[in-house]
Amino acid sequence: MAEGARDGVAPPVSRAAGTARSSMREVAQLAGVAVSSVSRVLSGHPDVSPAMRERVTAAVEKLGYQPDILAQSMRLRATKSIGFVVGDISNPLLAQIVLGAETALRDAGYSMLLTNSENDPSLDSALEHFDAPIVLIDRELPGSVSASAVLSDHRTGMRAAVGHLLELGHRRIGLILGQPLRFSRERRLGLEDAYRERGLPPTYEIVDGQLHSAHGRRATRLLLDSEDPPTAIVAGGNQILVGTLEELVRRQLTLGEDISLVSCDSVALTELFQPPIAVVRRDERALGSRAAELLLRLLADENPDGPLTMPTAFVPRPSCGPPS
Amino acid sequence: MAEGARDGVAPPVSRAAGTARSSMREVAQLAGVAVSSVSRVLSGHPDVSPAMRERVTAAVEKLGYQPDILAQSMRLRATKSIGFVVGDISNPLLAQIVLGAETALRDAGYSMLLTNSENDPSLDSALEHFDAPIVLIDRELPGSVSASAVLSDHRTGMRAAVGHLLELGHRRIGLILGQPLRFSRERRLGLEDAYRERGLPPTYEIVDGQLHSAHGRRATRLLLDSEDPPTAIVAGGNQILVGTLEELVRRQLTLGEDISLVSCDSVALTELFQPPIAVVRRDERALGSRAAELLLRLLADENPDGPLTMPTAFVPRPSCGPPS
DNA sequence: TTGAAAGCGCTAACAC
DNA sequence: GTGTTAGCGCTTTCAA
Numbered sequence: 001m002a003e004g005a006r007d008g009v010a011p012p013v014s015r016a017a018g019t020a021r022s023s024m025r026e027v028a029q030l031a032g033v034a035v036s037s038v039s040r041v042l043s044g045h046p047d048v049s050p051a052m053r054e055r056v057t058a059a060v061e062k063l064g065y066q067p068d069i070l071a072q073s074m075r076l077r078a079t080k081s082i083g084f085v086v087g088d089i090s091n092p093l094l095a096q097i098v099l100g101a102e103t104a105l106r107d108a109g110y111s112m113l114l115t116n117s118e119n120d121p122s123l124d125s126a127l128e129h130f131d132a133p134i135v136l137i138d139r140e141l142p143g144s145v146s147a148s149a150v151l152s153d154h155r156t157g158m159r160a161a162v163g164h165l166l167e168l169g170h171r172r173i174g175l176i177l178g179q180p181l182r183f184s185r186e187r188r189l190g191l192e193d194a195y196r197e198r199g200l201p202p203t204y205e206i207v208d209g210q211l212h213s214a215h216g217r218r219a220t221r222l223l224l225d226s227e228d229p230p231t232a233i234v235a236g237g238n239q240i241l242v243g244t245l246e247e248l249v250r251r252q253l254t255l256g257e258d259i260s261l262v263s264c265d266s267v268a269l270t271e272l273f274q275p276p277i278a279v280v281r282r283d284e285r286a287l288g289s290r291a292a293e294l295l296l297r298l299l300a301d302e303n304p305d306g307p308l309t310m311p312t313a314f315v316p317r318p319s320c321g322p323p324s
Numbered sequence: 325m326a327e328g329a330r331d332g333v334a335p336p337v338s339r340a341a342g343t344a345r346s347s348m349r350e351v352a353q354l355a356g357v358a359v360s361s362v363s364r365v366l367s368g369h370p371d372v373s374p375a376m377r378e379r380v381t382a383a384v385e386k387l388g389y390q391p392d393i394l395a396q397s398m399r400l401r402a403t404k405s406i407g408f409v410v411g412d413i414s415n416p417l418l419a420q421i422v423l424g425a426e427t428a429l430r431d432a433g434y435s436m437l438l439t440n441s442e443n444d445p446s447l448d449s450a451l452e453h454f455d456a457p458i459v460l461i462d463r464e465l466p467g468s469v470s471a472s473a474v475l476s477d478h479r480t481g482m483r484a485a486v487g488h489l490l491e492l493g494h495r496r497i498g499l500i501l502g503q504p505l506r507f508s509r510e511r512r513l514g515l516e517d518a519y520r521e522r523g524l525p526p527t528y529e530i531v532d533g534q535l536h537s538a539h540g541r542r543a544t545r546l547l548l549d550s551e552d553p554p555t556a557i558v559a560g561g562n563q564i565l566v567g568t569l570e571e572l573v574r575r576q577l578t579l580g581e582d583i584s585l586v587s588c589d590s591v592a593l594t595e596l597f598q599p600p601i602a603v604v605r606r607d608e609r610a611l612g613s614r615a616a617e618l619l620l621r622l623l624a625d626e627n628p629d630g631p632l633t634m635p636t637a638f639v640p641r642p643s644c645g646p647p648s
Numbered sequence: 649t650t651g652a653a654a655g656c657g658c659t660a661a662c663a664c
Numbered sequence: 665g666t667g668t669t670a671g672c673g674c675t676t677t678c679a680a
Binding site for chain 1: 653
C-alpha cells in the first residue's frame, strides 16, 4: 500500500484544469439526443425508454461526465449542505458533537460547512433573522424565535453528582459555572435539588464566569482561599476543569483525599488523570447526530416537534472521597 | 444580555421562507436601471457614476437585497469554499489544525467544507484524479501526483527527544509508531540520528502499528514484557499516548522514576498529567493556517513552490528522568 | 416517450 | 457611463 493522504485541504467542487469537464450538452450531442432527455435519464425519470437510457448512459461513461452540482443547486434552489457554527472546534467536547453531526449528515448525502464563531455574541441576532431551519444544540434563543433544539438534561446528572458528594459527607461544595446560559442554570438547579431533597441548608458556593480555563483557575483559587473553603469542587465544563486542575496541582492537593472533584463531560483527561476524575457525562456524538437528523427532518418539511432532551449521567470515579 | 446560541446546525444558504428574497432584477426595477448596472455597482466596478451608485444602493437597502451566492458561483465558476478532509475531527491534534485552517480561510472570505474520512484509504486514489489544487498536511502522495504540502519536521524534534533520553543515561528506548507513513519514517530517522551521532549501538526497539490507543497499549505491553524491557518509551502520537498511559498506570509505574516517557504533540493531557509529560511539539494551528494560505495561493494561480516544512521542538518535562 | 424552449440569478462582452 | 444581450449548466413545463 502506498503513501496515505487523508488530511488536507482542497476545493470541494472540481474545476476545469487539464481536461475540461464535459457538460450535459456534450453528452446529449454525443448520444444524439436532447439535453432534456439526458437530464431525465440521470434523474431517474420513469418515462424513458430502455434504448434512450442505454444511449445516454454510454455517452456519460465515455465522457466521464459528472453533473455540475452548482448548476443543479441553483436550478433546484437547494444545496445539500448545511452550516455548523461552533464556538471553537479545538474544544474536544464540541469536536465530538461536530463529528456526530457530520457523520449523520454525510450518511444522508449532505456536506457540512464549519465555522468557528469564537463565541461572537453578534451571532445571536444573526440567527434571529435567518430565514431557514435552525437547530440549536444545548442552547436557547429568546422565546419569540422559532428554532428547534437538542438539549442536554444537565440538571439530572448534576443532582446525582452532588448527591454523591453529599452522601460522602461533603457539605461545603463549590460549583464553578460558565456563562449564565441554559447549561449553567440547569447545573445550578441540579445542585440545589440535591441539597433540597435531603433537607440540607444551602451551604454551597457558586462562582459564575466563562467556560475558560482561566476562569476555572481563578474561581478555584477564590474558593480555596475563602474563610470556609469547600471540601469538594464541581467544575462546570472541560475547559474550567483545566484551570481547576492546574490550581489543585499547584497546591499539591491529592484528589479524593485532600479534596474531591467532579467535572462535566468525559474528555480523555478525566479518564486518564490519576486518580481518574468523576464526571457528569453525556453522549456527545449522539447530541450531534440527533441535531443533524432533526435539521434534515425540518428541511424535509416535517413537523418540528418540541426540543429533544438527551440524558446525562453521573460517573463516580476515585477523585471523590469523604471529606478530609 | 440574552440567551446565547453559538453552537448549532443550519443551512448555510438562506432559502426563501416567509419573505421571498429579492433578486437583482427587482433591485434594478426599483432603481429604474439595468441589472448590469446593479451588478457593476455591487461588484465595485470603477466606471459608475455617483448618481447611479446612490440609486442602486438605496434600492438594495430598501429591499434588503442579498446576492445569490449560488448564482454568483455558477457564473464565476468558483465557490469561495474549500474542502477539508480530516481523519477524525475528535482527535484534538487534528482539531487544532482544522481550527487554524478554518480561521485563515474565513479571514480570506472562504468557507470550509469539513469531512471526516475515518481514514478511508480509498481517498488516496480519489485525490490522485482530482483536478483542482490540493494541499496535503503532513502527508505525501506517490511522486507522480502533483500536490503541494505542508510538512512537519518530526525528525529534528525526535532527534532532540531521544538525545535527551540518551543523555539521561537511557540506552534501551522503545519507540511506538503509527502507520508506515511519512511521519513515522521521520520519527524513526530522528531516533536513529540520535544514537548514531553519539556513536551508540542501535539498542532501541521500534513497534509499528496504527495511530490508535489500542496499538499504544498493546505495544507498551509488548515492550515491557520483553526480555530486556526499555527504560524509556516514546509514544509516536497522542492517541498512542492514551494507550501507553493506560498500560503504565495499570502497572503502577511512576513516570520519570520507574520509567521515562515522551510523547508527540502537546495536547492538554500531556501538560496536566502528573508528572507532566515531555513532548515533541509543533504549532498545530500554524500547520493548518499555512496549509490554507498555500491553497489560497494555488487558487490564485501563484507559483506552488515546494513543500513547506514546519519545525518541531522537544519540550522536556518531568516524565523523563535517569533510568532506574 | 422525446424535443424545443424558457428561465433560475448572475456577470461580462459589446454597443451606444 | 449605461443598457442590451448572451449564456453559465441545469431542470421543467409544454407540444408534438
